[in-house]
Amino acid sequence: MEAQGSTFIGFDDSFEESKAVLFGVPFDGTTSFKPGTRFAPSAMREDSWGLESYSPYQDKDLEDLKLFDYGNLEVPFGDKKKALRMIQEMTQEIIDAGKIPVMIGGEHLVSLGPVKALSKKYEDLHIIHFDAHTDLRKDYLGESLSHATVLRRIYDQVGDGKINQFCIRSGLKEEFEWAKEHVHLEKFTYTTLEQRVETLINKPVYITVDLDVFDPSVFPGTGTPEPGGIDFHDMLEIISILGRLQNVVGLDVVELSPKYDASGVSTAVACKTLRELVLATIK
Amino acid sequence: MEAQGSTFIGFDDSFEESKAVLFGVPFDGTTSFKPGTRFAPSAMREDSWGLESYSPYQDKDLEDLKLFDYGNLEVPFGDKKKALRMIQEMTQEIIDAGKIPVMIGGEHLVSLGPVKALSKKYEDLHIIHFDAHTDLRKDYLGESLSHATVLRRIYDQVGDGKINQFCIRSGLKEEFEWAKEHVHLEKFTYTTLEQRVETLINKPVYITVDLDVFDPSVFPGTGTPEPGGIDFHDMLEIISILGRLQNVVGLDVVELSPKYDASGVSTAVACKTLRELVLATIK
Amino acid sequence: MEAQGSTFIGFDDSFEESKAVLFGVPFDGTTSFKPGTRFAPSAMREDSWGLESYSPYQDKDLEDLKLFDYGNLEVPFGDKKKALRMIQEMTQEIIDAGKIPVMIGGEHLVSLGPVKALSKKYEDLHIIHFDAHTDLRKDYLGESLSHATVLRRIYDQVGDGKINQFCIRSGLKEEFEWAKEHVHLEKFTYTTLEQRVETLINKPVYITVDLDVFDPSVFPGTGTPEPGGIDFHDMLEIISILGRLQNVVGLDVVELSPKYDASGVSTAVACKTLRELVLATIK
Amino acid sequence: MEAQGSTFIGFDDSFEESKAVLFGVPFDGTTSFKPGTRFAPSAMREDSWGLESYSPYQDKDLEDLKLFDYGNLEVPFGDKKKALRMIQEMTQEIIDAGKIPVMIGGEHLVSLGPVKALSKKYEDLHIIHFDAHTDLRKDYLGESLSHATVLRRIYDQVGDGKINQFCIRSGLKEEFEWAKEHVHLEKFTYTTLEQRVETLINKPVYITVDLDVFDPSVFPGTGTPEPGGIDFHDMLEIISILGRLQNVVGLDVVELSPKYDASGVSTAVACKTLRELVLATIK
């Protein structure tokens, strides 16, 4: 009787006919400070119904795409390796069926799952990454698998020169130093995005958006607010540039922690970012 | 003994001597998702006392104008027709006395009341409208009177070419299509405002501000946060342009839902917007 | 075992070896509307651990400076004179040891304490002040010592032409009038900051930042939200200009009221502002 | 993939095989003070999954009953007559199929719908009513259909001597006076419940529980907290007595306003009350 909230708005086709498959990963098992990203996928599905499926920015409508919402993975808390394995298998299933995975986290560590599956299929996989934090630590509090190390673990999969980071505004000095040798890291802004996208137009690209790339005035719903980020108009411009990519093979939005923003604004920002990203890159 | 909060700051003259009359309409009866705009008029009166009546932007002071605060209309919940009738009658009373109505909503549907009264007096009534949403639906969930249809109902009153919409960033595709024929609708921005104001300098103009025109980072206190809006500096510029109008015959600010923003910031934004609007347009 | 939160991040040296000494003043005794700044120093210490000590903006690290955190002064509520005396004595102790005082308020009145001590040592003390409000009232609700009069009381110490105010957007008309004769007051913006800093390069300067200088979208954690302020990028630019000063003899950040912003964003903004200020001005 | 939350726990059978049919009515259109009961049905479904379906009190399990959850009625806001008509039709459909209606409100006015349908089928329909308030006003703010008049409207359907009210602790003097002639009203307590139940053992009985019968310490999630109510152990005893009834033909729980109790306790109380009521009276 009341289907609102059980799927993300516009994701109402069947798995078989779909071009892209959405799944949620309610996992925040390595979050050391303030947990809560586990609540993001359900919150986003529910509040997406306050949005239109039509984008006046792109003059496109989610209803015109074939999109399926798989629901959430039931990942075990307290076993990050098993959680990552489940995510990787889910991704494998989707790409085996010739579809594009679209993931809602959860904490940023979950991004390692799709990358592991996709980097097997695409030898030349490139990463475009938006974040407040470098996430390039070798390990964090003695653990190699963590939200603070996830891009370093992704680097272990894809290798030198494949990771492109934008808008980074926090990290250890040694992370910034290490980055100079191994990845493309732009601090604070995304002025080099356009040029990077040009070189990747037809390459297989995975896009990962840690939503704390937004300024906390725009997006307070995060466990680690870091002032100095981008605003929503910046994100629209970023997405407009990303829309030129011809081979986006997967994408995710992660790190919404909806309970830290009772007004619902952060969830709305996350939903609209996902709507615009999907409309721009799923072709 | 303690009058603070019983009137909006600076609205301390009598009805008789006043140039403009403020009234609140605590009505949110057609709000389908998250009710709460009924609390706006009282919240704005109370928190207005945290502001100064003097504007350093315009170097003007509300104390130098003759302004009366009538209090709130006691509108019945669950009877939108009766509520609208009461608002229309209130407006009639004010304009019969040669004064300018200034209304605080409530949900956006309440704007239909003043327009009905004013469009009888002014055949050539024009509307200037700021909003995140088109509000141009023919009906919404089977109802013709709704916050989502209010500008369409206002159109029924004033006709083709009289409505000017700015900063719109959400709606159905068919609303945007319909708008092309019947109203002036500028998406996202207000670059055409100056030119529109020029043509309306001496015309009777009603100004309606749905406060969700602000970006939710500036104004989270709304039931339907829609990222991508304007900031407060934009609003100051808008008001500066509106200040050129010589015949503003009424105005309203609507859709503040104060309980969704416990910090009080949204209420402060609403109050300061109203202060600046009144200082700029009541002459 | 668990020291996190007992000091501000990076302030882990001893008093003796330190260059600058931080102390908190949990005092909000003259706050007439919404108290709560008393909770700021502890909240900032605790949440500072969610930040890095390294600044990618300045490529500097708090760990490379010698900094001591003295903890909080135990000021009595309901006795503002005694509180101010304690703050002045604390400052005296720090400057007698040849160190630079760094204070976290508390309400803005606390800034009078350090200025009283410093103006005795430096005859030619200059003030650089960022705020939403003029704070220049002669008295407020009959009291001469108040958050709303503090810059006027500071003026009583330092005299004509020594106070430089930026980004001011609220006050009584008479305050703005008075300011024209006695202080440098720039409304809304900080375009004259660079030129003022040039003339003060080698002069003794005290910097006081009322955090409500930020727009409430950036910093909702205040008892008196006043829309129209600066954003975090503006603050970074301001700090970059302040970094040219060669003789900053003290500084404070005041008026964070952490409980009005449950998301923790305002506290993060306060912490990062303090980190950047210290990195730029403590030499 | 994720069915949790889409039905009330244990209500997982089909309509056809079911003995009782649950439906939600998210309507709070006549609530004059603090709206929000519209959110109750969905909140209860979601949080019911934090409960067990097994009751150690009664040593019974919802899984052993045949129960269907129909979802929510999509009632229009701002049209109470139409809303009541839809509820009545829904009830009719359920009783026509030989099943027992179980309703989650919404505000108390919704109880009029099932009573209208049931009083046609059962000439001798009796009401057992738990509440803080009499709800016996002839009209309220000029309206005859209101949460404050609902038992009076039910009286119009069932007539003298059919309504049994318990634990009532608030009302106008004239309501208590009127009650003496027309209904069985026990103030504050339920000492006469057992005797009333004895006389109604085989009669058709409709049970309506306004959850504000609980003390607000137990159940703060209501728009009108009224100290002096019962606790959960009282409710268990009440339900144990109600369990002797052999012909309960319908029941409802109304007036949970989940957003006023962020801890989730009130929703848990509502869920467990419903679980125990169903286990005791659906046979």
Next chain:
Amino acid sequence: MEAQGSTFIGFDDSFEESKAVLFGVPFDGTTSFKPGTRFAPSAMREDSWGLESYSPYQDKDLEDLKLFDYGNLEVPFGDKKKALRMIQEMTQEIIDAGKIPVMIGGEHLVSLGPVKALSKKYEDLHIIHFDAHTDLRKDYLGESLSHATVLRRIYDQVGDGKINQFCIRSGLKEEFEWAKEHVHLEKFTYTTLEQRVETLINKPVYITVDLDVFDPSVFPGTGTPEPGGIDFHDMLEIISILGRLQNVVGLDVVELSPKYDASGVSTAVACKTLRELVLATIK
């Protein structure tokens, strides 16, 4: 137009005709931990309109008494001596006119004001005091005037054997020791209340209710929750006993901190306690 909230319900007579005069004291200047009782008088006035003026417990109605609401005293923050002087003068004015003072705090220190005025008029003034805390310290953090010393200061006014304390469940060991010599102190319960009231039937009695005498489950809206208190039914019984007193010369309810209980329950408890107290003791 909208008077709701500007007076406490039922206090709608003029000063001249009134029997009792209510005034609020929004003062929390000595609160060392969590301020906020300053908001109580206004919150109670506003929320009192959710209550009936009729009490089914006593079968009495506030409308049948002559009662005046004076509004709030504008006490200065940060000057407790001046605040107390203003309260004393207010009380003097009321008793000079032959009326009974009814005060809403504010923190408990405010009770000293009425006692000072009344103890001059009534040599034989007795105090009946309900509280979680002894409040008998000689001084607190070096201050002699404090919420934690107020009963000791009252003792200084009225002397040995005049103070009767009930339900006390927290204090220093030395306070309990001191009490044995000088006051009647009953720990945890009020079993001796009836007997004490008998001896005071015709004596002048001042009643002071620190609302934290309630268990925090009933009344969470306090800065210092102390488990183990009484419930609302206990309070009704207490008030029923107090109703036998023939010469209550003043009363207060203090220490509601409404912002710590967003559900509004604590404010409702405070309002209903005051309604019942007034109905029982003002004759």
Next chain:
Amino acid sequence: MEAQGSTFIGFDDSFEESKAVLFGVPFDGTTSFKPGTRFAPSAMREDSWGLESYSPYQDKDLEDLKLFDYGNLEVPFGDKKKALRMIQEMTQEIIDAGKIPVMIGGEHLVSLGPVKALSKKYEDLHIIHFDAHTDLRKDYLGESLSHATVLRRIYDQVGDGKINQFCIRSGLKEEFEWAKEHVHLEKFTYTTLEQRVETLINKPVYITVDLDVFDPSVFPGTGTPEPGGIDFHDMLEIISILGRLQNVVGLDVVELSPKYDASGVSTAVACKTLRELVLATIK
């Protein structure tokens, strides 16, 4: 300068001289629904300073005992086995030094750590357990180590007839069945506690209190509110009975989730329960 909050009140002796050693375990890694018990130890330490160290119930003072607060264990999130090992080692260190371990959780799983260490030292270790839930599942969501299985895992350590459960009001039917054979389980109440304590007077006993044994009206600060629990007076009676035990070898209080109760009441209840437990059982 400001030590308040860094230790639990009254725990201010050194490790060497102490009789009992407190440590916190901020672990909620297996919490499947609403995490947050990780914040309990720090919240309890901080808010304990709002309590007195003196108990008027027992006429004893924590200051008269020798007590040390070790701080928190830095347990890794996402590795429950390592976390349990660290807790076991901490306990071992404490009992090797001849002292009594007192633990603050964290989720209930942490109780397995002390029991593992203590059951090696005391062959005849008995458990007294207060809880809303049986916690006797063989496994939960496929995991053998979980908050929902912890008493079963403790059973694996201590064997038949050693576990005594009181006030249990929720669980699967099979858990209650299994319990009949293997443990002493009293549903809802603690009427058999006195008799059980008599038989254990000189036996080594470990006490574990899942604070959700309280009714959620008393203790809303939990992720899984379960109506129908005990109140604070019950707990005082329970503690009074436990005070007869002569050989309590360890104890814990677990499952406070402070952020779900913004009023701070739940944290106060937890603190006072711990104070009373320690005063009664540490000899």
